[in-house]
Amino acid sequence: MTHKPFIDIRIVTYNIKSTVKGVRMIETILISARTIDQGATLEEKTSQAYFDAAAYCELNEGNLEALGVSVDQNVKVATAHGMVVLPAKIDARLPDDIVFIPMGPWANAIVDPDTCGCGMPGFKGVPATVEATTDPVLSMKELMATYME
Amino acid sequence: MPVIKDVVCTFCGCLCDDLEVNVEDNKIIKVGKACKLGRAKTMGMFLHERIEKPMIRKNGKDSELEECSYDEAITKAAEILVAAKRPMSYGWCSTSCEAIEKAVVLAEETGSLFDSTANVCHGPSALATQEKGAPSCSLGTAKNYADLIIFWGCNPVHAHPRHQTRYSTMAKGAFTPNGKKDKKMVVVDPRNTDTAKKADLLLQLTPGTDYVLIEALRAIVNGHEDVLPDEIAGLPKAKVMELADMCKASKFGIIYFGMGITQTRGRYKSGDNVSSLLSDLNQTNKFVMIGMRGHYNVTGFGQVAAWETGFPMAIDFSRGSAYYNPGETGTNDVLMRKEVDAFITGAADPGAHFPQESVKHLYTIPAIQVDGYANPTTEFSDVVIPAAIAGVECDGTAYRMDGQPIRMKKLIETTFKTDEEILTEIIAKVRELKGAEGGA
Amino acid sequence: MAEMVIKNGVVYDPKNGVDGERNEICIKDGKIVNNVGAGAKVVDAEGCLVLPGGVDGHTHCAGKINTARVMSPHDMRYSPIPGLSGPEPRTKLLRPQVGYNTPNTHAIGYRYSKLGYTTIAEAAITPMMARHMHEEFESIPILDKLALVLLGSNWQVMQYIQDGDSEMLKSYMAWALLASRGYGVKVVNPGGGSNWTWGKNVSGLDDKVIDFDVTPADILIGLAEANEALNLPHSIHVHCNNLGIPGNITTTLATMKLLEKVKASQDRQVMHLTHMQFHSYTGTSWADFASGSDQIADYINSHDHLTFDMGQMIFGPAMTMTADGPTEYRNARMFDAKWSNYDQELEDAGGIVPLAYSSQHFAHATMWSIGLELALLVKDPWKVMFTTDNPNGGAFVNYPEAQMLLMSDKKRQEVIAGFPDMTMDRISLPNIDRELDWGEMTVMTRSMPAKMLGLDVKGHLGAGADADVAIYDVKPDKVDVSVEHEAVKKALSFAKYTIKGGEVVVRDGDITALPKGKVYWVNAYENGIVQAEKDRLITDLEERFKKYYSMQFSNYMVEDAYVSRPVEMRPEVA
Missing domain, CATH: 3.40.228.10 (Dimethylsulfoxide Reductase, domain 2)
Incomplete structure (x- = not known):
């Protein structure tokens, strides 16, 4: 008996939009968390160092190959709550069904805001898709500006 | 060269208290025994983009922040909080318990919602x-x-x-x-x-x-x-x-x-x-x-809030007494319900660490930031008040992840006001404004 | 400061032999004086009861209680006693209040003051956690405070006792009080806290502690002798082994007997036994569990080396919090209750479990009876302190309720009438008709706690005492407390006046001023320990900190910044 990852009921209606021919896409689970570089640059979030530390995503090598993407090429990570463009990196030890983004504005562009009535949004375990893109990665200020109405 | 021993590291909840810091000409030039995070925080003081002056945005979120005096910024902050119907105070976890106590008083005085970074952590x-x-x-x-x-x-x-x-x-x-x-x-x-x-x-x-x-x-x-x-x-x-x-x-x-x-x-x-x-x-x-607590004094927030108000977080003072119901009064819930009409944050960065839906609402309401460094929260803040870095530029109490309180040291002099001083001045201004309105 | 005179009061001041007399009380500069000038502010007591401010010599009010607060949002909204519990909004003067068993700091200050209490003793804090306690002390308004420091499972203490090094033990005890800005020495389940770190306990005075070659008896004797050698104002303050277990009376009696051989350094007990109710059980299990209050009372009536407090139970929800870690785990498993635990490195254990006591449960009904039996069967009120072990036996806002139980046999019989039959052959309370008079009640709630603690300026109204006074809307010569206990209870719950340090802080049950209280602490280190011994201790402590503690030696001691109104007491060096 194999347990599939649990998926929140309300995600059932989630419709993956990318149907463009020739674009390979994987379905995966987003996890965001601290990293030491993200932590070390926490007090300098306007710097290139913080951008380098927080604006990327990690997949395992197999996933990256399946996408036809090489290291540092941009991918679009999308969830029911938004999408973000990030350069891809390899974490060889990641399992197949996980995309990792360091905690920070880029991860939080697509995490699940629902607190399930207990105060805490869903920063981990969010169903996501990853696909190659030629779109650029937004800087911190550019990303924040997208929230202005 | 003077070495300050047994310095308390103010990065994470480990609150290591054995750092050795060399200070010369009021500058930290060496930090011994710290990890990469502690060193980056303590040494980085002089490398990072410090908020040098108080700033105010005069013409909406897409206008530029303009430098002003502490008095102007504090007055503006007080005006925003007094005018609000549903203000919220959030953060206060990378600062001293003494400052957190003041933040509680300000929240009570303004009938605010009051919450910590635990809302997105523990x-x-x-x-x-x-x-x-x-x-x-x-x-x-x-x-x-x-x-x-x-x-x-x-x-x-x-x-x-x-x-x-x-x-x-x-x-x-x-x-x-x-x-x-x-x-x-x-x-x-x-x-x-x-x-x-x-x-x-x-x-x-x-x-x-x-x-x-x-x-x-x-x-x-x-x-x-x-x-x-x-x-x-x-x-x-x-x-x-x-x-x-x-x-x-x-x-x-x-x-x-x-x-x-x-x-x-x-x-x-x-x-x-x-x-x-x-x-x-x-x-x-x-x-x-x-x-495993993240912010070095998020544990302290929980302690101070519990003894001052009875609850550790997600407190609503709008009734005059403390009301607590985390799924209802937690920061992200009230932001996503678009319920909050003014926001003050200190020693935390909701701009970077909140989900997109919450940040969107923060872009639609007056926001006040008290912090040492520019960060995503600065992007939507209408009042930005620079603060001294607790544990480096001022002393005070912090609680380790296991609840052990330790006294942080002051390592260097500063001209920045401390969080405690800034909050004290905002409280005084709020009382003055409310007094003028004849409010209780 | 302005002068004040309280006129037309019926004054009870047992220490000074005043028993319901219409004396004037004169106040100047925060102290009681013999007379004041004609311009003194007059407080007309209108024939009402005038007592020294209440002294709670054993309460859990700062430190551990904060974890209990986090555990119990339900308690914050609970308000069985309007005006003394539950949520209350801020006012122009007051901060918001919440809670019943675990109120916020501000409510603790306001509500004790409303009851006419002016001094409280936090009963259990480790030296390492003292900084936290002082932060809460600073936040509790009005009241004077002091702290009892846990040393009964402390590694240094056990090591020095094992080594037979009484000088080091003495030095460490004095240093620990200095480091924590503490007042006296608390011993909880001696040795048991240390064993609990391994998930074990001790079963009596003669068990070996797992990691040290000492027994609970060794710890008690060692600490008591060091306490007397240092000439500390308070004796050791002991929570016996085997709390809450049927048959624990054997351990309690053995503990009392054990201390007979220790000589007091001054005119007071050598040991205070706390929350005696929880330690006075006969039987071998809950099936044959019964009150042992007669045996305990017999012993205390025939010996003068100890005092005790009741630990009276109050029916309804309570919050138990104690350094007795194994007891709390047992409670949690027995009642399937939520359980918090804290093992403090090298120093002690601790646990927190919310419980509820029911008058319909024979065990609880029996425990309720035992507390009252103890206070009524012991003849000399100067041996008895009134407590509920707040909030373990019940919240302090119930003190007037429990005081009425001691003063009204009628009230007691009304409660007992509702007990399940299974209670009746386990208790002797129905046959005890003693009713305390105001003088005896004043001893148990004021004079005795102050004397037991060695606080000369508290618990009486003689010249030189702190001007802490409570005036209640009770006319002692007109009221029959035995019958009119409900009205008297209400009067005791909301003082007509509470005067703290010469300032009116309560008027007709409402808070009128928020002076900052003082913190009493004992410095027996500075003058009490010779330099060579200080050096020897510090060398050893530095080594222990390096090896075993998780914080630096230099960061350990409570800094002056945490005690803004200290009163440092230095015992005379023998």
């Missing part, structure tokens, strides 16, 4: 404590006694770099004189993290199945292993049995848990179940837990 751990309690110990007890260390949903190599050498895996204690040789270490995480490299056992569970795994362990500990399926949380039953056997064989076990418990499916119910597991295990072994 808030569910507090809820779990309310469900089932928190069997815990001090970090020194764990150092001296623990022969089984379980890191569940946390990654100390990245987030608490000195934890393992000072308090856990590698620490040598009274009954663990050989350090790692006297201990077993387990990591439970969907990722094979850097922390897991040195683990005796890694349980790489399916994301979001923590509750299932805890429940399975409880079944085994209570003698009901026969009811379990062959695969549990994406793991073979044998592997879960192995962890249960290690638990049963240990004399003193400890579960250090992180966001893998609090932010995943089940939220506080997983923490609640960890407590239940510990209650079960203590029938035969000693077993405790400690939450």
Whole structure:
């Protein structure tokens, strides 16, 4: 008996939009968390160092190959709550069904805001898709500006 | 060259208090014994983009921040809070307890919602404590006694770099004189993290199945292993049995848990179940837990809020008395309901660490930031008030992740006002404005 | 400061032999004086009861209680006693209040003051956690405070006792009080806290502690002798082994007997036994569990080396919090209750479990009876302190309720009438008709706690005492407390006046001013320990900190910044 990852009921209606021919896409689970570089640059979030530390995503090598993407090429990570463009990196030890983004504005562009009535949004375990893109990665200020109405 | 010894590091909840800092001409030129995070924070003081002057945005969110005086910024902040119907005060976790006490007074005075970064961190751990309690110990007890260390949903190599050498895996204690040789270490995480490299056992569970795994362990500990399926949380039953056997064989076990418990499916119910597991295990072994707190004084916020108001977080003062209902009055819930009409934050960065929906609302309401450095929160703040860095430029109290209070030192002089001073001045201004209106 | 005179009061001041007399009380500069000038502010007591401010010599009000607060949002909204519990909004003067068993700091200050209490003793804090306690002390308004420091499972203490090094033990005890800005020495389940770190306990005075070659008896004798050698104002303050277990009376009696051989350094007990109710059980299990209050009272009536407090139970929800870690785990398993635990490195254990006591449960009904039996069967009120072990036996806002139980046999019989039959052959209370008079009640709630603690300026109204006075809307010569206990209870719950340090802080049950209280602490280190011994201690402590503690030696001691109004007491060196 194999347990599939649990998926929140309300995600059932989630419709993956990318149907463009020739674009390979994987379905995966987003996890965001601290990293030491993200932590070390926490007090300098306007710097290139913080951008380098927080604006990327990690997949395992197999996933990256399946996408036809090489290291540092941009991918679009999308969830029911938004999408973000990030350069891809390899974490060889990641399992197949996980995309990792360091905690920070880029991860939080697509995490699940629902607190399930207990105060805490869903920063981990969010169903996501990853696909190659030629779109650029937004800087911190550019990303924040997208929230202005 | 003067060396200040036993300096308290003000980065993470480890609150290491053995740093050695060299100061010359009021500049920190060397930081000894700190990890990468502590060094970056303490040394980085002079490298990072400091908010040098108070600033105000005069023409809406898309206008530029313009420099002003402290008085102007503080007056503007007070005006915003007094004019608001549903103000919120958030953060106050990378600052001293003395400042947090003032933040409580300001929240009471303005009838605000009042919450900490635990809202996006260990808030569910507090809820779990309310469900089932928190069997815990001090970090020194764990150092001296623990022969089984379980890191569940946390990654100390990245987030608490000195934890393992000072308090856990590698620490040598009274009954663990050989350090790692006297201990077993387990990591439970969907990722094979850097922390897991040195683990005796890694349980790489399916994301979001923590509750299932805890429940399975409880079944085994209570003698009901026969009811379990062959695969549990994406793991073979044998592997879960192995962890249960290690638990049963240990004399003193400890579960250090992180966001893998609090932010995943089940939220506080997983923490609640960890407590239940510990209650079960203590029938035969000693077993405790400690939450791996991120902000160095988020524990202190919980302490101050609890003794001042009765509640650790997510407090609503709009009724005059303290009201608490975290799923309703937690920061992200009220922001996403677009209920808040003014926002003050200090020593925290909601702009970087809140989900997109919450940040969107912050772009539509007057926002006040009290902080030492520019960050995403600065992007939408209408009033920006620069603050001294607690533990470097001013002293005060902080609480370690295990609830141990330690007094932070002042290392260098500064011309910036402290969080405590800024809050005190805002309170005075608010009272003045309310007095003028004839309010209570 | 302005002068004040309280006129037309019926004054009870047992220490000074005043028993319901219409004396004037004169106040100047925060102190009681013999007379004041004609311009003194007059407080007309209108024939009402005038007592020294209440002294709670054993309460859990700062430190551990904060974890209990986090555990119990339900308690914050609970309000069985309007005006003294539950949520109350801020006012122009007051901060918001919440809670019943675990109120916020501000509510603790306001509500004790409303009851006419002016001094409280936090009963259990480890030296390492003292900084936290002082932070809460600073936040509790009005009241004077002091702290009892846990040393009964402390590694240094056990090591020095094992080594037979009484000088080091003495030095460490004095240093620990200095480091924690503490007042006296608390011993909880001696040795048991240390064993609990391994998930074990001790079963009596003669068990070996697992990691040290000492027994609970060794610890008690060692600490008591060091306490007397240092000439500390308070004796050791002891929570016996085996709390809450049927048959524990054997351990309690043995503990009392054990201390007979220790000589007091001054005119007071050598040991105070706390929450005696929880330690006075006969039987071998809950099936034959019964009150042992007669045996305990017989012993205390015939010996003068100890005092005790009641630990009276109040029916309804309570919050138990104690350094007795194994007891709390047992409670949690027995009642399937939520359980918090804290093992403090090298120093002690601790646990917190919310419970509820029911008059319909024979065990609870029996425990309720035992507390009252103890206070009524012991003849000399100077041996008895009134407590509920707040909030273990019940919340302090119930003090007037429990005081009425001691003053009205009628009230007691009304409660007992509702008990399940299974209670009746386990208790002797129905046959005790003693009713305390105001003088005796004043001893148990004021004079005795102050004397027991060695606080000369508290608990009486003689010249030189702190001007802490409570005036209640009770006319002692007109009211029959035995019958009119409900009205008297209400009067005791909301003082007509509470005067703290010469300032009116309560008027007709409402808070009128928020002066900052003082913190009493004992410095027996500075003058009490010779330099060579100080050096020897510090050398050893530095080594222990390096090896075993998780914080630096230099960061350990409570800094002056945490005690803004200290009163440092230096015992005379013998």
